[in-house]
Amino acid sequence: MTVLRTRGVTVRFGGLVAVENVHFAVEPRQIYAVIGPNGAGKTTLFNAVTGIYAPSEGVVELNGREQVDPLTKLMVLRFVVAFVSIGIGTAIAVNIETLWTATIVDHYTFAQPFPWALAIGEFWSTLWNMPRTDSLIPLVLGGAVGCAAAFVSWWRGRRAPDHIARSGVARTFQNIRLFNELSLVQNVLVGMDHRMRAGFLSALFRLPRFFSERRKFHAEAGQLLEFVGLGSRADNAAGSLPYGLRRRLEIARALAGKPTMILLDEPAAGMNPSEVVDLMALIRRVRDAGTTVVLIEHHMRLVMGVSDRILVLQYGKQIAEGTPAEIRSNPKCVEAYLGSEDHG
Amino acid sequence: MLDLDVFLQQLITGLSNGMIIALIAIGYTMVYGxxxxxxFAHGDVFMLGAFLALTLVGALGIEAWGPSGQVAGVAVLLVGSALFCGSLxxxxxxxxYRxxxxxxxxxxxxxxxxxxxxxxxLGLFWGGVPMEVFAGGNAAAAPKDFPALIPQVNLLGDGFLRITPADLLVWAVTIPLMIGLTIMVKRTRLGRAMRAVAQDPVAASLMGIPVDRVIGATFFIGGALGGFASVVYSLYNNTIGFQMGTRAGMDAFTAAVLGGIGSLPGAVLGGLTIGCVRAMSDQYLELRWTNTIVFCILVLILIFRPNGLLGATRREKV
Amino acid sequence: MRWRPGPIFIILALATCIPLLDQILPVELQLSEAVRGVFLYAILALGLNVVTGYAGLLNLGIAAFMAIGAYTFGILTCEIYPFQLGFWSALGLTIPIGALAGFILGAPTLGLRGDYLAIVTLGFGEIVQDVLKNLDVVTKGTQGINPLPAPTFGGHEWTADDEYKWYYLLLALLVVTVIAIRNLERSRLGRAWFSIREDEIASRSMGIRVERIKMIAFATAAAIAAMAGGLSASILSSTGEPSNYDFQISILALCIVIVGGIGSIAGVLVGALVMVGLNSIVLVKATAWMAAHGIGSQGNVLLSPNNWKFLIFGLALVLAVRLKPSGLVPPRIERAPQ
Incomplete structure (x- = not known):
């Protein structure tokens, strides 16, 4: 199954077209590179894939499913529940003084036990018998607002990055975004969070589940740090890492969620040649472990060295797609990337 | 059921109060932009402006200046409070903050x-200054009466509507200020610098714009508008207190958000809307629930239109 | 691993000795009564610390949740209403009701930018007072609900003379709160809070459900604040009037968190000692002393220590942020969530 497929993805910011009509497909266990001059729209494309920006047009498919959640019956049911509960809540809140008087004040005397059944019956009959303007208008208005709010929150969340990350797409950032005040292990554990199951109560009461899960994931985080070569610094703060190693930590954090696909945004930026060689080896190891890799990179030796296929963007448009050999021999790409070098 | 004259009367009150709210809201919106x-201190700067105005009234004896002298007195108050609030x-x-x-x-x-x-x-202490206008400073925390320098007579004679000179004062002060401010932001060098800093402070400083000075100027202008608003407010409502800043600040901020924070016309639109909603709620619903209603409006805007009526979308750079 | 007593443990251990000190010292200091207030505000500030310190969301309406807790406790226990629960069940109920109130406010607003949340919570703090005042059929308006019961142990109710029992009850509840919050802090949840505070977009891209995690922080804080409200109502045997839960209380809690050390439990405890010490020990004693010596009984505003409260809170915030941004007892990085 194709891991990632875009069909005619376009992203506009106001009048500016950052990405225009891009089609490409990434197969499982490929290393796929996106290249292009600065400002070609590579990062914007990544952001559209991971849900940070919504594509203005076109479709992104992840593992054969559309990136956007369809409106399910369960969701519609949720809107109905929101309408009913918030509507009734509003109607009660607006008339609370009348209702309280009718149910509590009118029936309560210090001497006798309180007639609960009578009071509850009185509550509903008061609500039912009051002027329709007092009960029905708040009910409908409040319900409509609640229903609309539930819809808006669903609409905004249906392409949310968290949702996409949970479906197995992890990423790193061009301008590294680590949690600097947390330790390396903690950073990796954040990436594992959506695989954990122990909830609020097991943390609060330290139930056995909490401990078993903590043991399991701590061990795994340690292994992952070893895998990227940071095992000896596991308890340092992420902010104290040298620049080159931060990218490795970001990769470890992205791998922590056991993604089917990992998007690397300029992983070699600012690295010296020997670090780049190490990085190439790491990327291959990630792929060999079963994860599809999509990367944005300017470092041509790395791109040509590791990629299975390459997509070339220029001014937001796709100008070529193919194997490294095809790209190397494509005159349009050579011109776009190397400028007028060939023409003297 | 719905008497037209009552409705129009509330509309006039609402618009006048709305203009004052808008003037304060611009202070929030400029700084936020x-x-x-x-x-948060903006509402309290506004409050201190009102205290300064009352002090000036007492110190200069403006009440005794006679009808035309009082108009000059109001001008003095406006300039004094604006300079004071701007500097503050x-x-x-x-x-x-810097x-x-x-x-x-x-x-x-x-x-x-x-x-x-x-x-x-500081407002609480100021209320304790032993001056006659502060009732001798005996009850520092109590609300103070602000003398009605602008007479509250009906300009329309015995007509069914009531428009007072105080209403006219509100409009005469706020509208030119807003027009002037819009021109300043659109046309002048300072305005251009302000917009540049709002877009990208780092780039602006690289282009040689003195970012800190521009931000300082923004604070001064926002504060000065608060100062104008404080005098107009005091003359319109005739009572001030050291806690009025919080309330006015809440309304003004709601107005700024409603209109779209960072947008000047948005602040005006928001201010007028909030002013009218308050007036209508006072009249047709219940006075004691007005604040709650305004708060509910704030929450509703934030849910459905977090960028406000006229605001632009802000994107975080990734 | 060898167990070392941390600062939190030391502070709490020292606190157990204070009533003893009261009895030994020859002067009438009534320290334990004053320190009770410190405990109460420490509980409130620990709640605020969850939302502001851990999740990085500024909540300026924490007093409103305290009010909700107090009135819930009042309505559930007072003899003028039919519910008439006991101390413990009513206090227990303040927690879910506080959490529910937090949920109702948080659900529509937590998706917003952080600074909008500050103003919404500020507004909420004002509105809750208005609502409590206006619904006088239910809440008795400005009279407050009273009398309220004290805790019962083994069938008999405490009286006002049970000074030390109150002291140790509050201390015990503080300890329970500290343990609960520490358990949350050092779990997956705490880690998610920290990650959101540092970088919301990165957390989201790692699959953290930001709104949900923020909501849990918000509701936890509200629940703890509501419990503090119920406790304070029980101590006073009255909910007091709605304006007892005004913006000042929220700011006092914020001062405790900021001055003590944002995101640090030990910091909050120290902050509570410093700020509540200033607010309800130094200022109150100074007022009493001045009254006894006939200074500033009336007239001059400057001579009433109570009038300096806002200035002290304000300066504490401005100076703390400027000079000691991480507070008196900063959180320790290597002790961050396990």
């Missing part, structure tokens, strides 16, 4: 809340 800070707001930026530009947003907000409390306490 440029450094993304909710300047500028100094808050200089002392409490050094925090690089720290987290949370620290900046906390600092602004701190400033708000300091200003509020």
């Amino acid at each position: 440029i450094i993304e800070l909710i300047n 707001n500028w100094s808050l930026d200089r002392c409490a 050094s925090l530009r690089k720290s987290s947003k949370l620290s900046l907000l906390v600092s602004a809340i701190g400033c708000s409390f300091i200003c509020m306490n």
Whole structure:
């Protein structure tokens, strides 16, 4: 199954077209590179894939499913529940003084036990018998607002990055975004969070589940740090890492969620040649472990060295797609990337 | 059921109060537009402006200046309060916010809340100044009467509507200020610099714009508008107190958000809307629930249109 | 691993000795009564610390949740209403009701930018007072609900003379709160809070459900604040009037968190000692002393220590942020969530 497929993805910011009509497909266990001059729209494309920006047009498919959640019956049911509960809540809140008087004040005397059944019956009959303007208008208005709010929150969340990350797409950032005040292990554990199951109560009461899960994931985080070569610094703060190693930590954090696909945004930026060689080896190891890799990179030796296929963007448009050999021999790409070098 | 004259009367009151709210809201919106800070102290700067105006009234004896003299007196108050509030707001930026530009947003907000409390306490002390206008300073915390320098007579004679000189004053002060401000932001060098800093402070400073000075100027202008608003408010409502800043600040901020924070026409639109909603709620619903209704409006806007009626979408760079 | 007593443990251990000190010292200091207030505000500030310190969301309406807790406790226990629960069940109920109130406010607003949340919570703080005042059929308006019961142990109710029992009850509840919050802090949840505070977009891209995690922080804080409200109502045997839960209380809690050390439990405890010490020990004693010596009984505003409260809170915030941004007892990085 194709891991990632875009069909005619376009992203506009106001009048500016950052990405225009891009089609490409990434197969499982490929290393796929996106290249292009600065400002070609590579990062914007990544952001559209991971849900940070919504594509203005076109479709992104992840593992054969559309990136956007369809409106399910369960969701519609949720809107109905929101309408009913918030509507009734509003109607009660607006008339609370009348209702309280009718149910509590009118029936309560210090001497006798309180007639609960009578009071509850009185509550509903008061609500039912009051002027329709007092009960029905708040009910409908409040319900409509609640229903609309539930819809808006669903609409905004249906392409949310968290949702996409949970479906197995992890990423790193061009301008590294680590949690600097947390330790390396903690950073990796954040990436594992959506695989954990122990909830609020097991943390609060330290139930056995909490401990078993903590043991399991701590061990795994340690292994992952070893895998990227940071095992000896596991308890340092992420902010104290040298620049080159931060990218490795970001990769470890992205791998922590056991993604089917990992998007690397300029992983070699600012690295010296020997670090780049190490990085190439790491990327291959990630792929060999079963994860599809999509990367944005300017470092041509790395791109040509590791990629299975390459997509070339220029001014937001796709100008070529193919194997490294095809790209190397494509005159349009050579011109776009190397400028007028060939023409003297 | 719905009497037209009552409705129109409330509309006039609502629009006048709305213009005052809008003037304060512009102070919030300008500062937020440029450094993304909710300047909590702004409402209290406004409150101190009103206290200064009352002090000037007492010290200069403006009440005894006669009808035409009183108009001149109002002009003095406007200029005095505007300069004072502008400088005060500028100094808050200089002392409490400038050094925090690089720290987290949370620290900046906390600092602004701190400033708000300091200003509020200064207002309390100010109310205790032993002057006649402050009732001898005996009950410092109590609300103070502000003399009606602008007579509250009906200009329309015995007509069914009531428009007072105070209404006219509100409009005569606020509308030119808003037009002037819009021209300034659109046309002048300072305005251009302000817009540049709002877009990208780093790039602006690389282009040679003195970012700190531009931000300082923004604070001064925002504060000065608050100063104008304070005098107009006092003359329109005739009572001031050291806690009025919080309430006015809440309304003005709601107005700024409603219109779209960072947008000047938005602040005006928001101010007028909030003013009218308050007036209508006072009349047709219940006075005691007005604040609750305004708050519900704030929450509703934030849910459905977090960028406000006229605001632009802000994108975080990734 | 060898167990070392941390600062939190030391502070709490020292606190157990204070009533003893009261009995030994020859002067009438009534320290334990004053320190009770410190405990109460420490509980409130620990709640605020969850939302502001851990999740990085500024909540300026924490007093409103305290009010909700107090009135819930009042309505559930007072003899003028039919519910008439006991101390413990009513106090237990303040927690879910506080959490529910937090949920109702948080659900529509937590998706917003952080600074908008500050103003919404500030507004909420004002509105809750208005609502409590206006619904006088239910809440008795400005009279407050009273009398309220004290805790019962083994069938008999405490009286006002049981000074030390109150002291140790509050201390015990504080300890329970500290343990609960520490358990949350050092779990997956605490880690998610920290990650959101540092970088919301990165957390989201790692699959953290930001709104949900923020909501849990918000509701936890509200629940703890509501419990503090119920406790304070029980101590006073009255909910007091709605304006007892005004913006000042929220700011006092914020001062405790900021001055003590944002995101640090030990910091909050120290902050509570410093700020509440200033607010309800130094200022109150100074007022009493001045009254006894006939200074500033009336007239001059400057001579009443109470009038300096806002200035002290304001300066504490401005100076703390400027000079000691991480507070008196900063959180320790290597002790961050396990």
